[in-house]
Amino acid sequence: MLGMNKNDTTMLLLVAALTMLAPFILNPFPTDSGLAQFNAGYPDLMQRFVIFGIFAIGFNILFGLTGYLSFGHAAFLGVGSYSAVWMFKLLAMNVIPAILLSVVMAGVFALLIGYVSLRRSGIYFSILTLAFAQMSFNLAYSVLTPITNGETGLQLSLDDPRVLGVSQTADGSIPVTNLFGLEMRSTFEMVVGPWAFQFNAGYYLCALILLAVFYLSIRIFRSPFGLMLKAVKSNQQRMNYTGLNTRPYTLAAFVISGMYAGLAGGLLASMDPLAGAERMQWTASGEVVLMTILGGAGTLIGPVLGAGFIKYFENIFSKINESVLHSWFGALPDGLEDLLVTMVYPFVGKGWHMTLGILFVLVVVFLPGGLVEGGQRVTAWIRSKKAGGNKPTSTTEPAE
Amino acid sequence: MAGLGAQSAPGPFTQQPDLVDRYGTIIPRPPDTHKDKTTNPKVGAMDAILLQILNGLDKGSAYALIALGLTLIFGTLGVVNFAHGALFMIGAFCAVTLQRxxxxxxxxxxxxxxxxxxxxxxxxxxxxxxxxxxxxxxxxIDWAVPLAILFAIPIMVFVGYAMERGLIKHFYKRPHADQILVTFGLAIVLQEVIKYFYGANPIQTPAPEALSGIVNLGAIVGMDIVYPVWRVVYFLFSLLVIGGIFSFLQFTTFGMVVRAGMADRETVGLLGINIDKRFTVMFGIAAAVAGLAGVMYTPINSPNYHMGMDFLVLSFVVVVVGGMGSLPGAVLAGFLLGILESFASMNEIKSIIPGIDQIIIYVVAIIILLTRPRGLMGRKGVMED
Structure with a gap:
């Protein structure tokens, strides 16, 4: 279907089902039950799942296919966000021109940075991208304040000179972002018994875009261009010796992946029209690396999984505080309860970053292929048990 | 630490004046504190330049010490250690712990x-x-920070040793990207551990009272350059540590073996020397160097849990500018970039190119990487692509 083989079609359909039904899937617990805090089906978080999914898919096109580890990808996300907010300020509150501009701007930036950085490979490439990203971050904080509004971050205000549209609505408030009149924040709530499912317009826009770019990334992975990038990853020297100039290919991958990041930034700003410099900091770049590695670099679905996983834990894990822990272990004897709470507490709530770090180290050490490889190992193990010791064959094939 | 105990007589200035902004940059003192208001502007410009060089030296000392440790690790074990900033931070918290x-x-x-x-x-x-x-x-109690040097060395050596044996030794054969990733993860964990025990706010750790005043360094040459004593101490201390490391490598048998191993690990191994063991010790020493840089930096900048990350990025840039694997290069580049950075933050220069102070280091790094990828003092053929 659509020029994909059977496996890829299944995967795309799976992702489509997951994203479209996310309000149900992420809301398995009734609203008034004690487990309701594990529900992730609220618009804000669901939007972030898919947006960072897009970001990670884009990063994976560069890192997963070519092996070039960029440590400055958040710069493109930031550029995207700023462009989108400026579009809202100057042109219209419609998200389409904003997203288009953010993709284009990020593409231009990626072209410039990539042209310089890709002259080197390996760790030098990482450090060059890191240097460029830190430069953008520092500039956004200091000299470029007229454009970026420095530490406060760029926001909409009541006197924005909007060409197509009004500066203020009739009741004197800032207009909201929309898609031809459909407000991004409008949410339809469906109450079924004790459950409340929320369907948000912004989320579905992001999800549709995610599906589109996921399809695009499948096509890139399976194209001759993708094959060329994989060849660069496995042995660039040999490619050069055959008389082939690899740089246009890697540059193209870099720009595409930068545009994905710009798209993610534009969507972030479309959902919530503000942009701050901290989106460009190198820890933000580290986060997308984490997502991709955790999910499985070089696999198609890995980055999406990784992004969802990290964003879920960031929001849900970090909400668990001491009293919640006490209520969980409340059934146990007092001494044991306190012991368990003190043992678990450093890893949840404010300390969830620690869990993330540990998990990350474990994944890099034991599962370099990320969650996808973990899943494959488990399925292979189950099959080998069923088949009575036959040699396991993996089902989905990582790109490497 | 002979250089530290110099003079403990209380100086004329007992409290730290408002000379340091929140980025740790020295702001020149307002003119009314100058004793001689009739000095001609030429001398004033001279003062300003010397002051910037001094400013650069103490920041450069921190860069040089961290970059030295990074290079020791890279040169011996071939590992790109993103957790080195965390080691710097742990050193700083050794001082906090001792003070507590x-x-x-x-x-x-x-x-x-x-x-x-x-x-x-x-x-x-x-x-x-x-x-x-x-x-x-x-x-x-007053001298807690200098005393923390003795306290920090064994701790840092142990931390480094444990890190190398426990985690990093499994990554020698894996690609640099994997090393970056695993040490990055480790840095997050170390940061969070510190944050859990010490909280997220910066913790004040003052220098000994005798060393916390300011001194007029220009008095000898008839100029007026007032400067915090502790920063001078920091610079001297870093020279001492750098000198110590170099003479250790140069004049001891152990150091000789390590240098031989850096040049050709396999051959040294074939001669029947357990080079891995010595490299592990070097990792411990590198960790101690980073830790000491952190201990002594606490009075300049109150330590918080992410101070390491802030320094790490710059230190990596320093290592690359100096040349991967070149120890003198790391030191040279550290001081050079520190001085460049402080010159770029002069108002006269900022008015010509606004924002240059924020990006100068990165700009230099980009230029160096593109024109001379092996760095200022890197050997030909080492990590040049």
């Missing part, structure tokens, strides 16, 4: 003093003061 330990106190009821309600006042006495007497004990 020394301030552990017990309460006594002092009948001679009363509070405003007329109750007997509770007086806290640190154990140290009780053991050594108020004079000696007070001095020990």
């Amino acid at each position: 330990l020394l301030n552990l106190s017990f309460e006594t009821v002092d009948e001679t003093q009363t509070d405003f309600l007329g109750n007997a006042l509770k007086v806290k006495t640190p154990y140290v003061e009780a053991w050594f007497g108020p004079q000696m004990g007070g001095a020990i």
Whole structure:
């Protein structure tokens, strides 16, 4: 279907089902039950799942296919966000021109940075991208304040000179972002018994875009261009010796992946029209690396999984505080309860970053292929048990 | 640490003046504090330039020490260590810990003093003061930061050793990207551990009173350059550590073997020397260097849990500019970039190219990487692609 083989079609359909039904899937617990805090089906978080999914898919096109580890990808996300907010300020509150501009701007930036950085490979490439990203971050904080509004971050205000549209609505408030009149924040709530499912317009826009770019990334992975990038990853020297100039290919991958990041930034700003410099900091770049590695670099679905996983834990894990822990272990004897709470507490709530770090180290050490490889190992193990010791064959094939 | 105990007589300035902004940059003192207002502007410009060089030296010292450790690790083990900033931070928190330990106190009821309600006042006495007497004990508490050097060395060597044996040794054969990733993860974990125990706020750790004033360095040459004493101490200390490392590598048998191993690991191994063991020791030493840089940096900038990350990025840039694997290159580039950075933050230069102070280091790094990828002093053929 659509020029994909059977496996890829299944995967795309799976992702489509997951994203479209996310309000149900992420809301398995009734609203008034004690487990309701594990529900992730609220618009804000669901939007972030898919947006960072897009970001990670884009990063994976560069890192997963070519092996070039960029440590400055958040710069493109930031550029995207700023462009989108400026579009809202100057042109219209419609998200389409904003997203288009953010993709284009990020593409231009990626072209410039990539042209310089890709002259080197390996760790030098990482450090060059890191240097460029830190430069953008520092500039956004200091000299470029007229454009970026420095530490406060760029926001909409009541006197924005909007060409197509009004500066203020009739009741004197800032207009909201929309898609031809459909407000991004409008949410339809469906109450079924004790459950409340929320369907948000912004989320579905992001999800549709995610599906589109996921399809695009499948096509890139399976194209001759993708094959060329994989060849660069496995042995660039040999490619050069055959008389082939690899740089246009890697540059193209870099720009595409930068545009994905710009798209993610534009969507972030479309959902919530503000942009701050901290989106460009190198820890933000580290986060997308984490997502991709955790999910499985070089696999198609890995980055999406990784992004969802990290964003879920960031929001849900970090909400668990001491009293919640006490209520969980409340059934146990007092001494044991306190012991368990003190043992678990450093890893949840404010300390969830620690869990993330540990998990990350474990994944890099034991599962370099990320969650996808973990899943494959488990399925292979189950099959080998069923088949009575036959040699396991993996089902989905990582790109490497 | 002979350089530290120089003079303990209290200087004319006892409190730290508002000379340092929140980025740790020295702001030149306002003109009214100058004794001689009739100095001609030429001398003033000279002063400003010297002041910037001094400013650069102390920041450069920190860069140089961290970059030296990074290079030691890269040169010996071939590992790109993103957790090195975390080691710097742990060193700083060694100082915090020692200060807290020394301030552990017990309460006594002092009948001679009363509070405003007329109750007997509770007086806290640190154990140290009780053991050594108020004079000696007070001095020990006051000198907590320099004392922390002794406290930090064994801890840092142990941390480095444990890191290398526990985690990093499994990554020698894996690609650099994997090394970056695993050490990045480790850095997050170390940061969070520190944050869990010490909180997220910066913790004030003052320098000893005798060293916390300012000194007029220009007095000898007839110029007026006032400068915090501790920053001078920091610079001298870093020279001492750098000198120590270099002479250790140059003049001891152990150092000779390590240098041989850096040049050709396999051959040294074939000669029947257990080079891995020595490299592990070098990792410990590199960790100690980063830790010491952190210990001594605490009075300049109150330590918080992410201070390491802030320094790490810059230190990596420093290593690359100096040349991967070149120890003198790391030191040279550290001081050079520190000085460049402080010159770029001069108002005269900022008015020509706004924002240059924020990006100068990165710009230099980009230029160096593109024109001379092996760095200022890197050997030909080492990591050049």
